[in-house]
Amino acid sequence: xxxxxxxxxxxxxxxxxxxxxxxxxxxxxxxxxxxxxxxxxxxxxxxxxxxxxxxxxxxxxxxxxxxxxxxxxxxxxxxxxxxxxxxxxxxxxxxxxxxxxxxxxxxxxxxxxxxxxxxxxxxxxxxxxxxxxxxxxxxxxxxxxxxxxxxxxxxxxxxxxxxxxxxxxxxxxxxxxxxxxxxxxxxxxxxxxxxxxxxxxxxxxxxxxxxxxxxxxxxxxxxxxxxxxxxxxxxxxxxxxxxxxxxxxxxxxxxxxxxxxxxxxxxxxxxxxxxxxxxxxxxxxxxxxxxxxxxxxxxxxxxxxxxxxxxxxxxxxxxxxxxxxxxxxxxxxxxxxxxxxxxxxxxxxxxxxxxxxxxxxxxxxxxxxxxxxxxxxxxxxxxxxxxxxxxxxxxxxxxxxxxxxxxxxxxxxxxxxxxxxxxxxxxxxxxxxxxxxxxxxxxxxxxxxxxxxxxxxxxxxxxxxxxxxxxxxxxxxxxxxxxxxxxxxxxxxxxxxxxxxxxxxxxxxxxxxxxxxxxxxxxxxxxxxxxxxxxxxxxxxxxxxxxxxxxxxxxxxxxxxxxxxxxxxxxxxxxxxxxxxxxxxx
Numbered sequence: 001x002x003x004x005x006x007x008x009x010x011x012x013x014x015x016x017x018x019x020x021x022x023x024x025x026x027x028x029x030x031x032x033x034x035x036x037x038x039x040x041x042x043x044x045x046x047x048x049x050x051x052x053x054x055x056x057x058x059x060x061x062x063x064x065x066x067x068x069x070x071x072x073x074x075x076x077x078x079x080x081x082x083x084x085x086x087x088x089x090x091x092x093x094x095x096x097x098x099x100x101x102x103x104x105x106x107x108x109x110x111x112x113x114x115x116x117x118x119x120x121x122x123x124x125x126x127x128x129x130x131x132x133x134x135x136x137x138x139x140x141x142x143x144x145x146x147x148x149x150x151x152x153x154x155x156x157x158x159x160x161x162x163x164x165x166x167x168x169x170x171x172x173x174x175x176x177x178x179x180x181x182x183x184x185x186x187x188x189x190x191x192x193x194x195x196x197x198x199x200x201x202x203x204x205x206x207x208x209x210x211x212x213x214x215x216x217x218x219x220x221x222x223x224x225x226x227x228x229x230x231x232x233x234x235x236x237x238x239x240x241x242x243x244x245x246x247x248x249x250x251x252x253x254x255x256x257x258x259x260x261x262x263x264x265x266x267x268x269x270x271x272x273x274x275x276x277x278x279x280x281x282x283x284x285x286x287x288x289x290x291x292x293x294x295x296x297x298x299x300x301x302x303x304x305x306x307x308x309x310x311x312x313x314x315x316x317x318x319x320x321x322x323x324x325x326x327x328x329x330x331x332x333x334x335x336x337x338x339x340x341x342x343x344x345x346x347x348x349x350x351x352x353x354x355x356x357x358x359x360x361x362x363x364x365x366x367x368x369x370x371x372x373x374x375x376x377x378x379x380x381x382x383x384x385x386x387x388x389x390x391x392x393x394x395x396x397x398x399x400x401x402x403x404x405x406x407x408x409x410x411x412x413x414x415x416x417x418x419x420x421x422x423x424x425x426x427x428x429x430x431x432x433x434x435x436x437x438x439x440x441x442x443x444x445x446x447x448x449x450x451x452x453x454x455x456x457x458x459x460x461x462x463x464x465x466x467x468x469x470x471x472x473x474x475x476x477x478x479x480x481x482x483x484x485x486x487x488x489x490x491x492x493x494x495x496x497x498x499x500x501x502x503x504x505x506x507x508x509x510x511x512x513x514x515x516x517x518x519x520x521x522x523x524x525x526x527x528x529x530x531x532x533x534x535x536x537x538x539x540x541x542x543x544x545x546x547x548x549x550x551x552x553x554x555x556x557x558x559x560x561x562x563x564x565x566x567x568x569x570x571x572x573x574x575x576x577x578x579x580x581x582x583x584x585x586x
Contacts, residue, residue: 035124036060041117041439044109044432046156047077047149053116054080054145061123063087064136070144071282074170077149079282082119084141086126092140095571096456098295099287099367100449101144104253104357106151106165108301110374110433110441115145115299117442118449132450138571139456142290147279147298148253155427159187161194161232162431164247167269168277172250177240184247185234188414191407193426197230198409199417204228214408214423215390233422235415254353256280257360260312267354274355287365291499294456294486294569296361296369297449302431303350304341304376306334306448308369309362311346311353318363320491326368326543329485330455334370334448340378346371366493367569368486370452372445375433379441405429455485455543457570461563462546464577464584465520474509474553474579477520480565481546488567489540499568502537507562509555509579517548525550540567555579 037056045053058067064086069078085092100118102111122141125132146152150169154160164185171180185194198206198216204225209215219225234244252269255261261274275281287293308327310316319327331343346353353359361369378384380400388396397405409423433441462481469475482488488502506514511533515525528535532551541547553561559579566572575586 033124033128035120037120037123039116039120041113041442042435043438044113044156044435045116047146047153050112050116050145050152051078051080054082054119057116057119057123058082061126064123064126065119070286071278073148073150074168074278075150075153077153079147079149079279080145081286082143082145084119084122084136084143086137089137090571092142093290093292095138095140095292096294096458096569097140097142097290097292098297098449098453098456099142099144099290099293099361100297100299101147101283102299103146103148103152104298104300106148106153106155106167106169107160107163107427107431108166108299108374109152109155110438111299111301112145112152113438114374114442114445115143117439118446119143119145121443121446135450135454138458139453140292141453142286142293144283147283150279151249154248159185159192159194160427161185162425162427162429164194164232164427165249166252167249168251168253168279169249170251170277171248172246174246174250175238175240175242177238177246179238179246181248181250182246183234183237183240183242183244185232185244186237188233188235188412189407189410189422191426193407194232194234195407195422195426196424197233197414198227198421199230199414200226200419200421201228202226208409209391212391212394214406215394216424217390227421230417230420233412251277253277253280254357255355257284257355257357257364259355259360259362259364260310260315261355270355280357284360287361291568293365293367295452296358296367297452298357298369298371299445300371300373302375303373304338304378305350305371305373306331306338306341306343307346307350307358307371307373308344309346309356309359311356311359313347313352315359315363316347318492318495320495322487322542323491326486326490329543330368330452331370333451337448337451338372338444340376340384341372363492363496364498366490366496366498368452368490372448374441374445375431379437380434401434457482457486457488457541457543457567458484459488459541459565459567459570459573461565461573461575461586463520464563464575464582464586466577466580466582466584468557468581469552472554472556473512474555476506476551476553476561477517478504478549478551478563479520479546480504480541480549480573482541482543482570485543486569487540487543488570489538491539494538494540502540502565502567504535504537504549505564505566506533506535506551506553507564509553509559509561511551511553513552515550517550519548522548525552541570553579
């Protein structure tokens, strides 16, 4: 249910429903909108299957989609990027664009499905769902379904925990013994997953539950247990006395970006220097070549969160009051669209992240960006506020998931620890959305991201006033409005001198003076010192607002005047008129 407690700004509730496909208008309201590509959204797809879906979509919708590989992963897999654009309304690079990716961490698999779903839903909606059609005509999208294709391939192909295969797959000496990836986890019980391992210990702090031996519980204070935790199943492959300390890979793609990057001894997985990994470098090169990107979305794994920067407390000052207001409007709308999700700040509400991806987008490039953590147990539990006991939770999972995410404990003769117990949750047991709930999660996150995209800047000439001051002296006052939430230039971008300032130009009569004024009635003018016909607008046009500019020109009545306004993150506009006393409402 969409709550009405928080304003949704530029989209009405009916608009949100229409954009999400819950309600469509006109002819589309009477029919199910079908896609040319049949994809089941109740299962997960490995890298090869993902690649096929991408190629099938591009082949089915060549008028909207183009495909390129922006680079190769460490193991040589293509990093597929899909551009969605309606060419009849202009080139993708001439429109404000949204960059959307997922699967930065290899184990965060549902992020890829969410990106694929977005492409699938948009393409099938073009020409059939009015609001999405209008959006696709106005803006463009860049989709990277998997930023970490090697990690994804590893997670699907081999035994893993819910948390492993997170990193990129360049061999790494994690334990500093001169060897690479030589001591990863081992699937000792052969169930295809890396589960937990427990040592029989008469002085242990744990025991098996008497009524349900699948539950291993801590013993009460003063009691004696029978088990001690050993961690994930495995053996000491390199003979150094430790288990599973040097598994595949070892660099974290969400710690390798240039904004607030810190070395590995401060931020684990950071790499040798920013962008030293093939995958992050390929993404960075693409984004840097597309300054029209005004919004960013990166899908991650679990927690039910919409996260914005900064990643460290000492960077909070980078986010001005006006920039925070932009994030707040978008994030609060997201809380309405995503039940059990919270809009949060990374460093304040989660933990410190140095060198994070959305931090680089926001703080390094001035792009309004979020990370969505997709899964939350609150979505599946019958009462998210109820404190379930371990027994109640296990029995409830039996009824709902039929034991498919749990391997019963079995004994194993370990070469070091002797008789141990191996079993527990499989790699699908946490973090990953249960397949039967996948489509809803994809759609709700898609709806939030489309709300974000809908609010990339859209500018227009609101009002033009022309006054004759003398025989050949004219005053031209211009109001330019931005009807969307996101400004043409964030305050952060202006402060850090990121990108180009906006540019307002007047062609035709000779321009004597120009400058910004507070409103159309303001008689003062603080003129620019150079080239008054080309007025640099460093602050851009704020969201849901307008700015006022004034030119003093010398010319004859009837001269042709052409106004142009250009912004990196908005579509350029142009308007022409005849020089005469008038009020113009373009």
